[in-house]
Amino acid sequence: MTVTQQASKVTYAGNGQQVEFFVPFVFYQPEDLDVLKIESDGSELLQVLNVDYAVYGGGRNGAVTMTAAPSNQERLVILCGICLWSSRSITAQTILFPPRLTNVGWTV
Incomplete structure (x- = not known):
């Protein structure tokens, strides 16, 4: 069996005018997406569905429409909360344990 990965994150630079942002990956419900606004100082602000943005x-495919355009010093990150991890073939011998983070990187 093969599990196919899709892009699950897209980042846009604000320009103070654009409010609509294309979502280039599959999602099924507006709640499947997380939207973050990255301020110029690097702080991340989680945006609230139907308050800060709407999903169409x-x-x-689809789009996120912000209620206020991100400024030219801000970035907008759209994440898929249900997207698959990676492409791989699964056989009877495949280890399906999730990786664990160590101080030298990912291990299985």
Whole structure:
């Protein structure tokens, strides 16, 4: 069996005018997305669905529309909360344990 990975994150630079941002990956419900605004000092602000942004579309594509355009010093990050981890073939011998983070990197 093969599990296919899809992009699950997209980042846009604000320009103070653009409010609509294309979502280039599959999602099924507006709640499947997380939207973060990255301030110029690097702080991350989680945006609230139906307050800070709305979601249109779904399935093969869609868009996030912000209620206020991110400034030219801000970035907008759209994440998929349900996307698959990676592409791999699964056989009877495949270890399916999640990786654990160590001080030298990911291990299985």
